[in-house]
Amino acid sequence: DLYNFRLIGLDTKVxxxxxxxxxxxxxxxxxxxxxxxxxxxxxxxxxxxDSIANFIDTYNxxxxxxxxxxxxxxxxxxxxxxxxxxxAKEIGAVNCMIRRPTDGKLIxxxxxxxxxIAAIEExxxxxxxSSNTSGSLLAGKLFVVMGAGxxxxxxxxxxxxxxxxxxxxxxxxxxAKALADKVGGEAITLAELExxxxxxxxxxxxxxxxxxxxxxDQTPISKKALKHYSLVFDAIYTPKWTRLLQxxxxxxxxxxxxxxxxxxxxxVQIENFSGVPAPKQxxxxxxxxxx
Ligand code: ATR
Numbered sequence: 001d002l003y004n005f006r007l008i009g010l011d012t013k014v015x016x017x018x019x020x021x022x023x024x025x026x027x028x029x030x031x032x033x034x035x036x037x038x039x040x041x042x043x044x045x046x047x048x049x050d051s052i053a054n055f056i057d058t059y060n061x062x063x064x065x066x067x068x069x070x071x072x073x074x075x076x077x078x079x080x081x082x083x084x085x086x087x088a089k090e091i092g093a094v095n096c097m098i099r100r101p102t103d104g105k106l107i108x109x110x111x112x113x114x115x116x117i118a119a120i121e122e123x124x125x126x127x128x129x130s131s132n133t134s135g136s137l138l139a140g141k142l143f144v145v146m147g148a149g150x151x152x153x154x155x156x157x158x159x160x161x162x163x164x165x166x167x168x169x170x171x172x173x174x175x176a177k178a179l180a181d182k183v184g185g186e187a188i189t190l191a192e193l194e195x196x197x198x199x200x201x202x203x204x205x206x207x208x209x210x211x212x213x214x215x216x217d218q219t220p221i222s223k224k225a226l227k228h229y230s231l232v233f234d235a236i237y238t239p240k241w242t243r244l245l246q247x248x249x250x251x252x253x254x255x256x257x258x259x260x261x262x263x264x265x266x267x268v269q270i271e272n273f274s275g276v277p278a279p280k281q282x283x284x285x286x287x288x289x290x291x
Contacts (some may be wrong), residue, residue, distance in 0.1 A: 010066075018068070053076075082105035206233070
């Protein structure tokens with residue numbers, strides 16, 4: 001049973017994930033289980049939506065207090081918020097919207113970048129064998145982001161915020177350059193990335209769709225070039241082991257799965273919705289049971 005029927009009543013806080021398709025989404029499983037475990041009187045619905053603007057007009061009811069946006073609505077989400085958090089505005093994408101209790105306005109946030117950066121930092125902490133959580137392990141590191149779309153933007157901003165030296169490598173140079181100029185980084189093409197190794201121990205993130213199911217034989221970077229990296233993150237989570245992550249591991253790098261971004265992003269949203277810490281292990285277990 002997905003919902004906590006024992007608590008549902010007139011004051012239940014309603015949330016939902018807006019997407020199309022939405023049937024495959026794991027989020028309702030994760031969020032409802034989390035709400036139940038922390039005894040939060042909320043539900044989280046899968047909402048199949050074609051047009052965001054029409055949807056918000058219809059469902060802009062005070063009972064609806066939180067939305068998550070998923071494909072293809074991340075950029076459209078920007079247009080339905082009453083206010084946008086400055087970071088989400090810079091990134092140019094909103095993937096979470098919360099109704100402010102004081103005036104009922106819908107405020108848009110980007111939690112993609114928080115989720116991805118938290119996953120990478122956790123990976124770096126494990127690599128260093130350090131339990132020191134103060135300060136960012138990305139600070140001062142060369143952080144290469146492959147791709148300059150929505151996810152690439154989020155990662156580049158997140159890396160910059162943590163004090164990393166950001167390099168954006170994209171198939172289309174102009175897009176890499178535009179993003180690099182905006183965040184204060186360097187731009188190269190994916191072809192140039194093959195011979196780009198100013199130092200060893202760099203951190204690599206893939207945000208391109210190369211390697212995603214069904215084209216699992218593809219990879220955005222050669223195995224030879226991977227030896228210069230200490231940690232490789234892939235935003236793709238179908239499959240879990242992309243060719244990139246397999247080859248990264250064979251090259252001796254630590255790997256961070258796309259599901260870690262999904263999980264860390266869910267932790268942030270659940271905390272934002274409920275106001276209390278997310279039950280992290282429980283959420284991990286629910287995801288494992290539903291994949
Ligand atoms: P998302 O919002 O998930 O980041 P997107 O905005 O469509 O998705 O961006 C897709 C990214 O994957 C882009 O950086 C794209 O490169 P281009 O800017 O050159 O289009 C990259 N990408 C997609 N298919 C690719 C391919 N076959 N080879 C290399 N890069 C690819």
